Amino acid sequence: MSERLTLISGRTRKQATGMHKGKDSPEYHAATEIVEMNADDMARLGIADGGRATLRTEVGEIALTAHEGALPAGLVFVPMGTTVNGLVGTETFGTGMPSFKGLSVEVEPAGGEPAGGEGEGS
């Protein structure tokens, strides 16, 4: 089962401190490869807290560890960074600014791979 939800990306403290360690560091991966979701959305889609979710747009597809967050239904949050930018297109509507927020994404439970020792993000 998959649904179209709205993605926003943004700064988190762990993303910032992970960035200082390097974008190939375990801290950065742990901080940026997570998605926060509304609990009801997760239950309806069959995504467990700490489980894996696939996010997809016409640009690309990423798999992230899902966590319940204080988000309204229909909204998902992913920390800014290399991973989430795999979903963002280059349309800027004449401004230079891509849609890093307000992006329509298809969300579904990920097929297999567990998070794999990269720790918890927030």
Add this chain to the structure above:
Amino acid sequence: MSTVVEHVACSFCGCLCDDIAVEVEGAHIVKVKRACSNGQGIFMDYDPRPRRPLVGGEEVEWDAAVAAAAAILRAADSPLIYGLSSSASEAQRKAVELADRIGAIVDSTSSVCHGPTGLAMQAVGEPTCTLGEVRDRADLLVFWGCNPDQSHLRHFARYSLNAKGAQTPKGRADRTMYAVDVRETGTTKKADHFLQIDPGCDYEVLSTLRLLVQGGEPEGETVGGVAVADLKELVERLKSCRYGLFFMGMGLTMTAARQLNVAELFTLVAELNEYAKCSVIPMRGHGNVTGADQVLTWTSGYPFAVSYARGYPQFSPGEFTAVDMLARRAADAAVIIASDPGAHFPRPAAAHLERIPTIVLDHGPSVTASHATVLFPTAAYGVDAAGTAYRMDNVPIPLSQVIETGRPTDEDILGRLIEAVRT
């Protein structure tokens, strides 16, 4: 034997907190006091070891790297110069000079943060002030589409919510705080009033606030998920406060309507001044992204997205902005200064950087640097180089050199490139 350098500015974000103490042993930083967790890494994770430039991944002498970079730029028909926001204004000025010299397009990270804010400012003006005025006078704060609890960690303490000033001696107790956002965050939890709006509805809510200020009556009981009664209460507070302050962030610039959202907010703030003092300050992210706007504006007349291809500056967001240039494959070489578009751009735009020759100036590793044709490992302004950066309220702040490593600065390398492309 260690020494402590006091009154150091942290260059991580637009707060440029200049009360940091850095304890140094030789060329190593051993302790940092008062910096937030986002800023600590600027100092503590900095690798001060001397490094040589790379050409094609191989170490070379500095002269050889300059010659290789100059050859790339001389051969390019449409070079892009991008980044600038984590460099100093002295280097930003050199970057514009280089763009002028080679007929390049020059753009800063503004185009993927507050570029739309710049467009709004050009359209309707920006009624703004300094953070000192906020600290001393502001009794009503509205944080809209921003989350300083995660992005600007000392903003509340030094400048806004908790800061004690001349007319706000009790700090937090002397201020009322609103937060407007689509989700609950650490910032909204600190607010006295949280207006949770529906995603993509900022423009509607801002327009409704303007209507209410002018005495109009909106249809319906809610707008964009917010009760009209709550909007009326906010307007009454804004009209009767001593000094109202809006802080705005990416929640307005990265969503639908972009610059129109910001223009609506700036217009609202201007109109509120018929009733009470009110200002707005954009929450600028990178330490000197504000300086990039300043320098580009005073040298070219425009804040970002400037082309020197015709020998004079032309401004065209959507055309000369870096994401658009790369997505269209319109750049055939790039100079990337103190930024990481390889990581922070949409993947299709970042991919083009791997197809074209790139000259990267950076003090540390990055995704962009890992693909560089020519890599100059320069000094970090505010750590091993001195310079100037502009705080989010456009106040210039000196960046200190706290350790000596002998690395050249971005300004040094850009100056050498300007000379080298002449020959």
